[in-house]
Amino acid sequence: MLTYRPIPFLAIGVNAARYFADSTRYGADVQVESPWAVVRGEYVAQHRDVGGGDDDDRGWYLLAAAPLKPWLQPLAKYERFERSTPSSVPIRAWTVGANIRPWGRSTRITLEYVARTTGEPGVRRGLGLAQVQVLF
Secondary structure, eight states: OEEEEEETTEEEEEEEEEETTTEEEEEEEEEEEOSSOEEEEEEEEEEESSSOOSSOEEEEEEEEEOOSBTTEEEEEEEEEEEOSSTTOOOEEEEEEEEEEOTTGGGEEEEEEEEEEEETTTTEEEEEEEEEEEEOO
16 A cells, blocks of 8 residues: 655545455545645555456445534445445445534544445435543
């Protein structure tokens, strides 16, 4: 992985890795982070040497978050993934949620709702997630 910061609030990265002996994974990402907002995007793909067809598996996401208060940061994310196999269907997901820091930077509670759609026109499923992180 290689990341370059042309200016303090902008990071641009690229990555590539050989996965076992049959595929190569690669990607690129960009992040803009300021005191007012975070915008992050990533593209990832995988090329299979054997049995993967002509197309690569590929996916991407775009995330945006902005603090409304020092303790509250709402967020939204859209992601899409497609396998290269002929029988595969695209997977799309919307995530909305918030990071809550009730006791400062040492504790974070993340609450999210994910609406995932599989196929065209698509079967939608929803899922709620909660996570607590404590820094010691």
